[in-house]
């Protein structure tokens with residue numbers, strides 16, 4: 001990194017918030033994505049929008065690349081910078097600027113942690129539904145940039161469904177305001193959805209306004225075991241067909257069940273093929289009916305066990321298996337590759353078969369859990385980065401899985417984003433014209449190509 | 458350094474929100490994930506052990522909140538400690554470390570004698586004079602801090618006062634070996650007295666071997682593995698001389714270390730560690746009986762989880778369960794109750810600025826809880842929080858768990874209704 005540029009950047013954020021020693025740079029070269037790493041030139045932690053504007057201005061003039069970073073928990077290599085590039089970590093910009101109870105919106109700085117926003121709005125009887133598994137550490141900026149989903153996605157949608165307004169710093173340092181607090185707004189192109197899921201390649205969010213809804217009054221948690229995967233999948237479809245939309249409809253496959261049982265001893269029988277965790281929320285009278293319908297459907301689809309939690313404590317107990325799924329799998333081997341291939345709900349059983357076959361063919365261990373309700377599966381490969389041959393086989397298995405997802409009308413990534421990790425697969429999904437349009441958009445926003453270069457397309 | 462322990466970290470970042478120093482700084486170098494990566498890069502030769510890097514690692518409190526949060530079972534705190542131990546192993550101890558860790562700590566008599574001038578200092582009124590005149594400002598900073606942390610010392614260490622055998626009240630149900638922590642004995646002897654009384658009231662005979670030595674945790678902290686092993690051998694041998702149901706301690710730090718003896722050596726050490734219990738674990742075994750012995754204490758109480766109890770030993774329910782046994786007590790859960798208070802052994806002396814920031818967060822949550830009494834069960838936390846409360850929340854009392862339970866215990870005359 002050029003020393004005079006470094007000096008100027010230091011002056012903007014203050015020396016203590018401009019990290020350029022070897023040790024610091026070494027630990028800002030990764031995020032949560034396995035196998036990917038780089039060595040940035042400097043890491044900056046600005047305190048406010050103004051500092052971001054000035055940083056962007058300087059970097060644009062110098063033609064130096066900039067990668068925004070929240071907490072570095074994404075799973076597609078999105079916050080891994082160019083070697084010698086500038087990283088902007090937004091963590092210090094963590095104020096909740098406003099919770100507007102009249103317009104039902106919250107406006108936050110990008111470094112606000114997702115669960116902090118949850119707590120604050122829920123204390124006022126309001127609700128911000130997106131709840132990625134990483135909610136206690138992921139930032140709102142990261143959630144918007146990745147269009148993160150969560151356990152409640154089936155009923156409540158994903159981050160994009162809640163973003164109403166954005167304040168974005170463009171590659172040349174200009175400020176762009178899109179949307180706002182109004183529900184209806186058809187002035188010009190709808191840029192919000194474009195910026196949401198832009199993975200740091202179109203601009204840096206410095207302000208985010210999201211929609212809030214009233215907090216559901218109550219919820220009922222249920223757990224069902226199925227000896228046959230196909231029955232579990234049919235039950236999922238039948239629940240939706242019965243016009244019950246659960247807030248949560250999660251499942252674990254056989255490999256995951258075994259790992260969870262070995263690790264946490266929660267009493268899961270090892271002869272079942274699938275476990276479903278189902279939660280309905282809303283008005284107490286309505287959810288009582290819904291819960292009864294769910295119970296009925298699960299019984300009809302030959303579940304071997306069904307339980308409805310009587311209170312909060314029991315609900316937590318029932319959710320333990322799903323909550324510990326990742327831990328249980330991750331402990332088995334040193335390296336965990338967590339993917340998010342997603343298929344239409346009706347194809348879940350077929351997709352699971354593809355996953356099992358691929359694991360067998362390439363001789364790797366893959367446990368699958370995930371969001372059965374919205375078809376977003378997490379095939380999780382347990383491997384060891386020191387074993388190059390096994391890693392290669394794992395990638396071969398995933399290639400089969402992604403191709404199958406595309407063939408079924410699904411997608412290569414339901415929530416983790418493309419970043420670096422899935423770049424190779426994107427053209428297969430969106431085709432040549434898709435890539436061309438995306439590149440055109442990138443060019444329009446960032447003609448120099450300095451914002452998070454190399455990601456997505 | 459065990460390579461597998463390092464590569465088990467999948468960098469998911471689940472540890473970050475639980476790490477007190479990350480919460481304060483947002484720096485990857487001050488996070489568990491970052492520390493594991495730094496150590497890994499050093500062992501793989503990608504980074505040198507620069508002073509900067511060692512400085513980053515030294516910010517770790519070893520509170521092990523990260524270990525509780527880690528999906529993969531990585532314990533970054535322990536890895537940092539091991540890394541320092543390995544380094545120290547190469548360098549050897551310096552003069553002061555040798556003096557304190559080898560010549561002082563393992564010898565209770567010497568340790569106790571070394572505190573005599575302090576006791577004199579407090580008792581003669583010299584302390585008040587020194588504080589009044591602001592003379593402390595002339596001491597080196599760490600000494601000034603140490604002085605500020607010290608509560609009034611008991612007249613004599615408990616170890617010298619207690620009988621080796623305290624009989625049970627009523628029918629004897631079993632025998633307990635009491636491991637008397639150094640700091641508990643020297644400073645918080647009232648709490649350890651309470652521990653013994655609670656155990657005897659529940660029908661245990663309590664044996665407190667006089668010749669037991671420091672658990673060795675300070676050695677580990679100072680990177681002196683050999684010192685720890687000597688301490689472990691001595692204690693294992695001493696306690697093996699009695700037929701015991703449990704070995705109980707009321708010091709979270711000692712408990713965590715004693716339970717790990719088995720990791721450092723085999724055989725007798727494993728058997729020893731298997732018997733070790735925190736006092737709350739044993740009391741909770743007899744919760745129903747204990748409830749009958751307790752009388753009302755209409756107090757608003759909250760509980761701070763010591764890292765050495767919650768994170769290192771996984772004990773969270775028992776202390777709360779015991780407090781809720783006390784009739785008329787209203788229990789208020791503390792926000793982020795299991796977040797470190799910044800004491801962390803000698804951390805508050807070595808890293809005063811960070812320790813103060815972490816303490817401040819804790820004090821804010823205590824104030825918000827509305828409690829009149831703060832209960833905890835580790836001497837480090839007691840020291841740190843006592844000082845913090847005295848400065849900012851003088852209306853809040855702080856007690857060891859067993860002290861509060863003892864206050865609620867019916868007088869012995871009414872104990873045996875039969």
Ligand SMILES: Cc1cc2nc3c(=O)[nH]c(=O)nc-3n(C[C@H](O)[C@H](O)[C@H](O)COP(=O)(O)OP(=O)(O)OC[C@H]3O[C@@H](n4cnc5c(N)ncnc54)[C@H](O)[C@@H]3O)c2cc1C
Pocket residue numbers: 031032067068069070071072073074075077078079090110131132133134137138139140141142143144145146147148149150151199200201203204205206326415416452468469470471
């Ligand atoms: C254990 C675990 C569970 C997870 N569970 C889920 C889940 O259930 N659902 C889900 O969707 N994801 C999940 N994730 C992935 C990840 O947590 C999300 O992608 C999250 O939104 C990333 O947030 P972050 O703050 O860590 O962002 P980072 O990882 O730091 O950044 C993510 C991307 O956003 C960009 N970015 C960050 N801040 C800004 C900004 N202010 N302006 C513009 N661009 C920005 C970065 O350049 C990068 O491309 C999980 C990850 C882990 C490790």
